[in-house]
Amino acid sequence: MRHLITAFCWCAVAAGAAVPVAFAVQGQQFVSTPRLMLLGAAPAAIAALALLALWRGQAARSLFAIYAAALGVALLGVELYLRVPEATPAGRGGSHDAAAALRAEGVRAYPHFCGSMVEAAKPIIVDGRPAQPVAGMSRNLLTPELPDRGRWRFTDRHGFNNPDGQWDLPGPAVMAVGDSFTFGADVPIGRGFVDRLRERAGKTLNLGCGGNGPLLELAGLAEFGPPVRPARVLWVFYEGNDLTKDLDDELTSAILPQYLKPGFTQNLATRQPALDLAIEALLKTYLGAPVPAPAPGAAVALNRSVLTLEFLRTSLGLRHRVRADMLGQFEAVLRRAKDIVASWNGSLILVYLPAQTRYTTALGQWDAEAYARQVKSVADRLHIPVIDVAAAVGRHADPNSLYQGHFNEAGYALVAETILASASMKP
Secondary structure (H helix, E strand, C coil): CHHHHHHHHHHHHHHHHHHHHHHHHHCCCCCCHHHHHHHHHHHHHHHHHHHHHHHHCHHHHHHHHHHHHHHHHHHHHHHHHHCCCCCCCCCCCCCHHHHHHHHHCCCCCCCCCCHHHCCCCCCEEECCEEECCCCCCCCCECCCCCCCHHHCCECCCCCCCCCCCCCCCCCCCEEEECCHHHHCCCCCCCCCHHHHHHHHHCCEEECCCCCCCHHHHHHHHHHHCCCCCCCEEEEEEECCCHHHHHHHHHCCCCCHHHHHCCCCCCCHHHCHHHHHHHHHHHHHHHHHCCCCCCCCHHHHHCCHHHHCCHHHHHHCCCCCCCCCCHHHHHHHHHHHHHHHHHCCCCEEEEEEECCHHHHCCHHHHHHHHHHHHHHHHHHHHCCCCEEEHHHHHHCCCCHHHHEECEECHHHHHHHHHHHHHCHHHCC
């Protein structure tokens, strides 16, 4: 036991010294005060305490091992308590029954599809060729829960969340590209911030879709922007996952990185009937697949996210982690987007949406602000104006009251008002 405790102390020294070194090597592009404390000062302090215990003798080593083991068990216990169930795959769940009944009547009422549902390594086949959609089926019912069929709303001719007529020439004044926040998730269809912009700014196209990250958004802009040539394109950036997850995943696609090359297109706008058939086949596969059984307890305990305390860090607001090359990749995406919009003398504007985690703790606020500065510096280098919704939400008396996963109706209203009040939106 004595040798085991000594080995434990030496492992603590090695680990405590390795973490700040790794942070210094990999964290050059994104440093915040909480991150320096969590990944720099705290591990270094643990290493110093372990060395002190080794120097002071067996009793000190035993005390260090007991307290360290107790702390480790406590942290893992909190992590397992905070761990949320895995998301149910799209198309499965309680609201599925109403849509299934409508499909039996011949109504196109499938779960709303987004480009992120296509596995990067397995693009769907359309007309005998691999294809990467950016949105779902055309004329697909978005409101199967409404008993009044006169109030139903369907996707538009290209599978996006728009009412009829937004694609008709003359083109829209505004186009918004983004993810589920831009789509208007978690509120009734028609109550998102793009719908509110449309009420005040005139014809407005919404290319937002859940899970879409920077490359899928670039693809949507490249495919559907040139035919309508909007005067202003809102690039809606969500700090919660655009760089921390989405862009990294999208770069593994065989198709999406090609949008960084001038002139690349899949001609999606002219292939909608074939896309509809391919997407419908894929959705039927999802709907017919059995729901996976929950992972056994041992698998949960050994899950990488648990061992790295992902949920505990997220609850503290420390969820932003960016590899050193991601900002460079994002800059390349924004540069290409700006060139596309400039081809018809339009203007590109970055709208920065905050994640709720920045408002849960002071640590989250500090960490998010450091992260936001990195993103805004990319826009500044490209001379792209920024509408900072985070600042407007931060001035609210209770920022958390504006969220319900995504924004609630009050939150989306604030986003719309912030955009409309910006100098970048003035004629």
